Amino acid sequence: MNSNQTIFSSVAFLHEVPKMRRETYNVCVTQPLKIVSDGIWTSNEGSKPLESAFTMLELQIVIIFAITQLFHVILKRLGIPLFVSQVMTGFLLGPSIPIGPLERYKKMLFPFGTPDILSTVSSFGYSVLLFLNSVKMDLTLIKKTGHKGWIIAIATYFVPIIIGHLAILLFGTKWREMLGQDAIGLPVVFMSHSGCSFAVISSMLNDLGILNSEIGRLALSASFVNDLTGSIFAGLGTAIVSSMKMKTYSRIINVVIFPAYIILIPLIGRIALRWVVKNTPEGKAVHKIYLCVIMALFIVFGYVAMFIRQPFLAGAVIFGLAVPEGPPLGSELVHQLELFSTTFLSSIFVTCLTMKVDLTKCDSLPLIGVICGVIIVVHIVRWMLCIGICRYCKMPLNDGFCLALILSCKGVVDLVSYILVYDSTAQSKRVIDVMVVSVLILGTISTYGVKKLYDPSRKYAGYQKRNIMNLKHNNELRIVACIHKPCHMNHIKNVLELCYPAHENTLVVDIVHLTELVGRSNPIFIAHKLQQTIGSSFNNYSGELILTFDLFERDYPGLATANTYTAISPVALMNEDVTNLALDKNANLIILPFHVKWGGDGSIESEDINIKSLNSKVLERAPCSVGILVNRGPSNINSINYKVAMVFLGGPDDREALCLAKRFAKNFDNMLFVYRLLARDHDMSNWNHMIDDEELRGVCGAHATFENVTYEEISLEDASQTTFFIKDIANKFDFIICGRRNGVRSPQTFGLEKWTEHLELGIIGDLLASPDTETKTSILVVQQQSTSFIN
Template identity: 25%
Template sequence: MENLIPSPCYDVEARNPNEIWKTDDILERHTPLLAVQIALCIFFTSIFYAILRPLRQPRIVAEVLAGFATSLFVAADDSLADTFMPAKGILSLETYANLGIMCYVFLSGLEMNFDSILQVRKNDTGIAFLGIVIPIVMGMGFFGGIQKVSDTLAENKGVYIGREYLFWCLALPLSSFPLLARILTDLKLLYTRMGKAALRAAMFSDTYGWVTFVALIPFSTDNAKGAILSVFSTMVFILLCIFVLRPLITKHIDQDTRQNDSTVVFLLIGVFVCSYITDFLGTHPVVGAFVYGLILPHGQFTELVMGKLDNFVTGAISPLFFFRVGLTMNLRVLAHQKHWPLIVLVILLLATPKVLSTYVATFFFDLPARHSIGIGLLLNIKGALALIMLNMAWDRQILSAVTFTIMVCAILAMTVVAPLFINSIYKPRKRYENFRMRTIEMLRNAAELRILSCVHNPQQAICMVTLLKTFNANRISPLHVFGVHLVELTGEAAAAATALLADQMDHHLMTHFGSQDSTISQSKSESTISNIFTTLQKEDNTIRVDNLQAVSDYRTIHEDIHSLVEQNLTALILLPFHKQPNGLEEETNEAYREINLKVMQDAPCSMALLVDRGLGLVSNTNLHIVMVFVGGPDDREALAFAWRMVRIGNSGNTLSMVRIILAGEAAEARISTSDDAKWATIRRVDDERQQVLDGEYIDSFRFKAVYNNDSITYSEEEVHNGEELVSLLQALDKDECDLYIVGQGNGRNTIVFSSFMEWCDNPELGVIGDIIASSSIGSRSSVLVVKQFGSEEKGCVRQIQQSSGADDV
């Protein structure tokens, strides 16, 4: 199979402008031919992306493979090659591809925060530095081996050997920061220690790549004097962009409150202007595009630009560049090599330098060996810059077909293998199996309580802050709040915000909201939510606050919440109910409900749903709280929650604890027809055990709290049937408390609660919570429904599973 992309020598033919597309064969004209090539690229890319997407593969892999598949398709018949990939159409193809890569690189620069690059930590810099030096040294050895076993490299007779070394060693150490950010988001590893370390190291590596690209690429020509002048003038241009152009653009965006499409179009012109300047200076057009994207201010403006351009650029323009790289690959040349098995071995071994470098870093930095291997695999992910370097070397005939194909195959292999290995090694469920969080019930009263509070909008944040203030933290028992803004990932452009978030996650208060790079027009919702949570720390120095973001698809954002719980060792997740007051009516969002249900299904710690009925409008934090206790682990967790609110005598909160004692018909256990006698016995034993634990916890609460705190009252009420239960809850609501705290209690094995559960509008609230929150009672009080971590596993279900497993053995 011959190369489909010939050497760049074009025969430009002048045509009569009055004969546009007027010919028997329309594919003879440039524009229709280009349209067919674009369609072919998108068609094959869509097929490969659909196949590779479940394997967490980035789109760039599908685009390169689409080009290679097209080369096989047209190589099957000379007429197909003449029709779809004729030599006369290469100029149009490359022009369009270069336009696409300029836009792609511009968006990549827009994703990277210029201030964050200057704030990379020492350890991350060291990991990245070793990840550059060791691959360069080992890469030279690999290249020397390729020279000896290859049958065709002798053609150059040493003329381009030094330049081949240059491009080989420049491309091998690179890591793609934007591509890695997207993959970490897909793998739900963005908030882990390993993910953050890999992302920061990739940022440093990406910066190194662009610096070396500017400094060394001009020397790939024979004009050394011109190369020095090119590097110097390009550096002057970059400095002017940073210190002159950047402040002017920031000032213009601050003053332009509209930020509409015209603003985006006006600034987009700068991409092509800067690209032209760096190309004129002798470097490369992508340098100007990247620098221009890097200096633009971040915030709402970044989201606006990315939202307007990202889908079009990544879906219709830039794929043709990577498609062209796939077209240029020539596996037939490798197959005809005498020592092709050794070449295949070298392709596989090219992934080892990065892993080895991060493993060496474990001896110098505080990095677990297991994480070092994961970071090394992640840093092997290459992106556009490595392919740009190789493509430039191919166009300038510096790299041979063998060397070029080997490097492209190695880049593809490393990028494909990394997500597969990481996904199999660091499965979220496997991480949670070894992660057993403390519940509030088991947490010592003097221990720090760490709460992950998730919100979608400022109104929910105000309500959450009002609730958190009632904990009355002190120096003996402090409170650590992680305020998480849940942001829906509406497209690949939002990965930029995710990447920037991960870079800022080590700060107690996210500097992203107050950095000098922010503009007046930055997202009001983000800054408002951040400021609302920050008031907790400003008003009480015993409360620590970290403002975070979780940017993901709503279908999988629960995994990000679980990762944040594991990362920050929180004991409770606070989530807003999917119904929110909006004037006299309630606003319902089913997407929020789906998130709550998924978080609840596999939460790695206790969680609570807050039904807001105006809690955020309370003028002070001295609340009248009613805690309804029926029994079970969820109710004990709810009581522990309420207990912490009033554990200080002068807290200002009042707690009315009402214990409902089931008697008569209400106490009858539900017996399923599928239960045999053995299972029924296990259920009864578990119910008795739960009753013992309930009694012990209630006695402890009464002795330590009720008898020593006048703000706490305790009462017991007997309930014989469902009607009495509803009547009791209606009577309690006449006192018009500010907040109800109840346990979810879905595991209660009684006939009354089972029948109520069948009619619940919101089963996630449990029977008691659903009755209080329903419109039939008409309660205006907010409700907090608590579910204890592992409550289902602690019940009869777990014992039944263990018993069945024992029998099987």
């Protein structure tokens, strides 16, 4: 009997197991099998909780989970992914890593037969994981994939396979003499390493924080096509091989049914499930009954796949493609099932499968050398193809190599597929042992290599000056404005109206609605003006946004242009969407909403830590100036006849804020008050002070160019007087603008740095946003574009 089979398995399967893989066991089993323990205190003959199957299952799960987390705590500091910890746990609990006198405890923990129960429970979790990965896939990605992605995917899949078959034709006899029966598995080796898993690549890119970068999007497209192509050919191959012993008629039927299955299930299922989406009210969760029906169909289609001689997992994957990705249905399924399947059961499943590997028996150096040589050659060919295609497409050599590393990454899906191939007796144990180790090596090298070689922030270095201060006279002002929630829209619109779109001061604004990526694998960026002919359902995300800013554009015909976008990406990577858009649109200013929302009575209503994190990342990497908008007043204030205050202490950020305030003053219905806060012993000959004087010439003295501007210099002795002044003017104006002045020390604010709660606002902005300051004024804190990029 095979070590993977136990007395709990069907005896009818034994005739399919090769003799070389059969082993004999003498097993003593108590009948009937005890499921639940009697407990510690209820037994008269002494407590024996480990004799019950359920107690043993619980203990196994706890031990596996604890050891996995212990490995991960150590390995994650080296940038090694979680699946390596899961595999190492399997090696430790299995025969691969002998632990001397503790071996008998391993046998007590996993007595003969109990791994069947553990594997059955955890395999369901892995099936759900594959189902959710398919749900997250966006089939329209096939249409969106450009020629570059298609060529890379097809070339890196088929060329190594062709080269591998040619090598077998030339050297097959020699390899058979050297390896014996193990040589039969060589085609499986180079075919499996020619492909890549979309789920593994997507997870890797998300972990590295480059999912929505340029190279990340290309890798997603290429891996999607590669994975889909490989899955179809693998399914057809399985259908052909499994029907070899059938009659000709049955063989044809079996081969035809599989393509019909993979076409009809997604086609019909997607139509039915779109009806569910259509009948779910916007903003509401999908009804639980629909989720239960979907999970029942998930099991049914898995068993249907088995009837056409395909694995249960194939049915789960194909049915998952029928579920519409994203909200409300896809995101709800992910929300309900991901923690249960991904974090818990599938992790245990990987460990259980790895326990079948016995590295101590892989002692054939010729076998190890040939298998490793085949794997190395396959990946070198794939790297050369990927780098060559990227160079032909004018991509930098470093980016081409990083893309090749990404597409070579192996992970959980690959590991499980190798073990399942072994369970189906299609591959020898020693070959599978080497392939499992190759997964660990490739997964670690790819992740670590890309992390060290690819720096997505370098594209922001060496850019031209993109700020308001260096904007030429009468040039259009280009703004990127971010919106997370509906309450942000009116406040952003008020600021845009303050910028006074006019014939000599035209305004171009790109408004991006940032939405969290849930229920799908690939990030999406939608330009709504270009999307009118597509007829997509994504307008549900941003319908109110589009209407609001279309009306704003109509209010200023020929003077203002408003483009609306929706960016759907992971929360941790939203800053890439913002900075990429600002870079592409040559923006002068990015406007970000503050993370705190105030109620009508002036108290803090809510705080969003994700928005705070996004703002900090954009401030660090923005390719232009940045303004953080703090909304403490009502959102329905009209921007006509605004009283605006500018608090000026000096420095690049304050000069940038002053330039924007001057633009506000071009609307003569607005009143601008510029307050220059000076230390009593300030140095008139200081270079920065002289630059500040030059910039202020447009609003003070005989050089003033605006009649609606009031300039006032105020001498302050210390920070306490500055605090008193800020609180004094807080309720006198409708809008206050100031510079961030991050890291700049001055006598007027000395000592306040220690009390600053929100570093992204600077000292003055933090004073105005403090709950101790009673005001209903809106505040804009400006940071000028950095002259040199700091990683």
